Amino acid sequence: MHIKAEFVTSVARLDQLPDEPLPEIALAGRSNVGKSSLINRLLGNSKLARTSNTPGRTQTLNYYRVSPPDIRAFFLVDMPGYGYAAVNRAKRSDWGNLIEGYASSRPTLRGIIQLIDLRHPPQPLDHSMSQWLRDRRFNSLVVGTKADKVARTKVPELMLKIAENLNIDSRDTMAFSAQSGLGRDMLWQWIVDMVA
Ligand SMILES: Nc1nc2c(ncn2[C@@H]2O[C@H](COP(=O)(O)OP(=O)(O)OP(=O)(O)O)[C@@H](O)[C@H]2O)c(=O)[nH]1
Ligand SMILES: [Mg+2]
Numbered sequence: 001m002h003i004k005a006e007f008v009t010s011v012a013r014l015d016q017l018p019d020e021p022l023p024e025i026a027l028a029g030r031s032n033v034g035k036s037s038l039i040n041r042l043l044g045n046s047k048l049a050r051t052s053n054t055p056g057r058t059q060t061l062n063y064y065r066v067s068p069p070d071i072r073a074f075f076l077v078d079m080p081g082y083g084y085a086a087v088n089r090a091k092r093s094d095w096g097n098l099i100e101g102y103a104s105s106r107p108t109l110r111g112i113i114q115l116i117d118l119r120h121p122p123q124p125l126d127h128s129m130s131q132w133l134r135d136r137r138f139n140s141l142v143v144g145t146k147a148d149k150v151a152r153t154k155v156p157e158l159m160l161k162i163a164e165n166l167n168i169d170s171r172d173t174m175a176f177s178a179q180s181g182l183g184r185d186m187l188w189q190w191i192v193d194m195v196a
Contacts, residue, residue: 002044004067008075010060014101018063023195024075024108026061028099028129029115031081034145037178038115039064039076042187049078061102074110074195083125103136111139111194113187118144118158118175122165130166141190142168147177155182 011017027035036049043066062078079102080095103109112133116126133140144159155175163170174190176183 003042004069005043005045005048005064005076007048008063008065010062011102012060012098014098014105017061017102017106018075020065020075021108022065022073022075023110024077024106025110025191025194026077026079026103026112027115028079028112029081029145030083030117030123030125033081033115033117034176034178035078035081035115038143038145038176038187039078041176041178041181041184042076042191061098068192071192071196074191075108076191082129083123103138109138111141111191113141113143113191115143115145115176116162117146118155118162119146119149122162127166130168134168139194140172141187142166142173143183143187144173144175145178147175147182148179 009016009018027038029035036051039049040046040051048064049062059080061080064076064078065073066076067073079099082095103112114129114133116122122130130142142162144162147155150158159173159175160170163173174183174186176187
């Protein structure tokens, strides 16, 4: 399925956030976890968001306007990845300020999707992000990425482990593969419910 979507803007400072009052859904996760790939697969456009083997590529909030045929338009927001080792402390605190400022000042933000590579247990920064989402009572979902890299039969138990590890309800998790499209329809439905 191809859904009409376009890149809108890259936001490096809070005064650059778009004025258009559309509901929005943001994606968070470690650098290289597959945020941009997920956006491309979800919208059926492999060239929309830049993907890369070089971690830390996305340093800004990247806004995509999604215009489905049947529901109101919304923004998908690709957030800069966290946990990129080569980023210095000043940059890391820029990241924190941008994300914190964004999430706490954006009434149109309807939900945050946290991506975790399902092959590995959540790392300390994944725990921090998960706790942060919980403290702020965001609608949130954990998506286990790169599901094509493990046997299909292993996927449910890996997702359960992630839920247990983060101490979240397993109904707030789902597996995804940008390569095979696994989980795409369920993820789309979650987003539609949040922006409706
Ligand atoms: N096999 C497989 N590879 C994936 C999948 N998702 C992403 N990748 C690969 O993982 C690498 C990183 O993907 P990106 O989508 O650029 O990751 P990102 O989270 O946007 O990274 P940053 O922008 O640096 O934070 C790329 O080489 C992708 O091709 C997936 O579902 N399956
Ligand atoms: Mg990216």
